[in-house]
Amino acid sequence: LLQVYHSDPLSGHFGVQRTYLKIKNKYWWPNMKQSITQYIQSCLPCQQYNISRSKKPGRLQPIPPPEGPFQLIGMDYCGPFKQTPRGNQYVLCLTDYFTRWVVAAAVPDCSAQTTAEALFNEFICKYGVPAVILSDQGTHFHNQLMEAMSKLIGYNHTYSTTYHPQSNGMIERFNATFVPQIAKLQDKENNNWDEFLSPVVFAYNTGTHSTTQYSPFQLLYGREPRLPTDEKKSSFTFRQPNDYYEQLKKSMKLIHGHARENIIRKQHRYKTQYDKQRPDPHYAINDRVLIRRHGMKNKLEPKFSITPQIIIRAQHPVYVVRDEITQTETQVHINDIRPIYISKLN
Numbered sequence: 621l622l623q624v625y626h627s628d629p630l631s632g633h634f635g636v637q638r639t640y641l642k643i644k645n646k647y648w649w650p651n652m653k654q655s656i657t658q659y660i661q662s663c664l665p666c667q668q669y670n671i672s673r674s675k676k677p678g679r680l681q682p683i684p685p686p687e688g689p690f691q692l693i694g695m696d697y698c699g700p701f702k703q704t705p706r707g708n709q710y711v712l713c714l715t716d717y718f719t720r721w722v723v724a725a726a727v728p729d730c731s732a733q734t735t736a737e738a739l740f741n742e743f744i745c746k747y748g749v750p751a752v753i754l755s756d757q758g759t760h761f762h763n764q765l766m767e768a769m770s771k772l773i774g775y776n777h778t779y780s781t782t783y784h785p786q787s788n789g790m791i792e793r794f795n796a797t798f799v800p801q802i803a804k805l806q807d808k809e810n811n812n813w814d815e816f817l818s819p820v821v822f823a824y825n826t827g828t829h830s831t832t833q834y835s836p837f838q839l840l841y842g843r844e845p846r847l848p849t850d851e852k853k854s855s856f857t858f859r860q861p862n863d864y865y866e867q868l869k870k871s872m873k874l875i876h877g878h879a880r881e882n883i884i885r886k887q888h889r890y891k892t893q894y895d896k897q898r899p900d901p902h903y904a905i906n907d908r909v910l911i912r913r914h915g916m917k918n919k920l921e922p923k924f925s926i927t928p929q930i931i932i933r934a935q936h937p938v939y940v941v942r943d944e945i946t947q948t949e950t951q952v953h954i955n956d957i958r959p960i961y962i963s964k965l966n
Contacts, residue, residue: 621643622656622659626659626660627663633663633666636653636657636660640652640656665922667910668926669923669924672958674899676955677899677900677955678937678953679937680890682887682891683717685718685883686717686751689718689719689721689839690747691718692716692718692752692754693715693743693750693753694714694717694754694790695713695714695739696713696756696795697712698710699730700730701813703811704726704812704813705812706726706814707728708726708727708728709727709728709729710727710728710730711725711798712725712727712730712739712742713791713794714739714743714791715790715794716836717790718876718880718883719836719840720829720839721836721837722798723742723747723821724817724818724821725741726817732760735760735766739769740773744773749775750775751775751776752777753770755777755778755779756780757780798820825837826844826845830886831886832879833878833879833882834879842868842871842875901954903934905933905934906930906931906932908928908929909929909931909957909959911924911952911957912924914956924958925943927944927945928960929942929950930944936954937953938951938952938953938954939954939957
């Protein structure tokens with residue numbers, strides 16, 4: 621009966637309330653609505669195709685702020701943009717997780733070779749070797765050349781979960797910030813957006829960041845930058861280098877401490893807001909689940925995996941699942957997991 625009133629083409633796989641209202645005037649049995657709910661929850665096509673209107677599961681896991689500059693940097697590509705006369709189509713962005721200092725390099729492509737060269741020339745040769753680099757799992761970052769470079773130079777390269785930009789959210793937010801600024805400044809006829817990249821990055825680095833309450837420039841250099849609009853100084857005071865160094869150490873320790881406190885406070889506030897009324901299910905080894913499918917061009921394709929997935933490794937909120945049919949293993953965030961409901965009525 622439930623199959624006819626829910627799964628039949630003339631019933632259309634509609635939800636609990638609509639199915640219940642169709643049945644209730646013709647049939648009755650104990651716990652009728654409960655059994656209808658269980659049946660529809662366990663309908664595999666509904667689980668694969670239906671879009672959830674509730675918040676995605678999984679609470680926010682903020683990255684603890686580093687103790688100082690360039691201990692952790694995020695790396696990501698932005699583009700492709702329209703090719704400039706200089707041949708550039710992409711921007712490689714690197715953001716320091718402590719100071720929020722940004723380095724951006726316009727490059728012609730996003731190959732592994734280009735990535736390694738830009739990272740070495742634009743960051744390492746100017747600021748030194750970071751302790752950890754965080755990036756997504758794109759082939760331009762996750763390859764033999766970048767792995768060899770990390771071992772040779774001496775930094776750890778970690779990767780965020782696929783299709784989960786929150787893992788490297790800071791660099792994603794900067795990308796969303798600087799693109800409109802460049803678009804406003806560029807000469808659309810000459811398509812010279814790469815000529816404005818450095819000024820836009822400078823403006824960002826010298827502005828007060830809403831999280832740290834300091835500018836990235838001040839957190840990195842211990843002073844405010846001198847801007848073209850500042851008045852010229854008529855006199856200079858020369859000090860002993862040691863005096864300046866001691867004063868710089870004191871001020872840097874002070875502002876770095878304040879900045880770190882501000883980062884933690886902002887993270888806590890955002891996490892509280894994000895986690896409010898958000899489900900946070902945990903899965904165990906051998907649980908059967910469905911995982912969200914990305915990059916679909918056909919709107920009629922199922923939103924979740926066609927075949928069930930078995931959880932083989934659990935490190936909440938990240939899980940490794942194995943396809944029951946193909947045996948393919950995939951790392952997936954809790955955001956993209958949907959439990960499979962199985963009803964005794966089926």
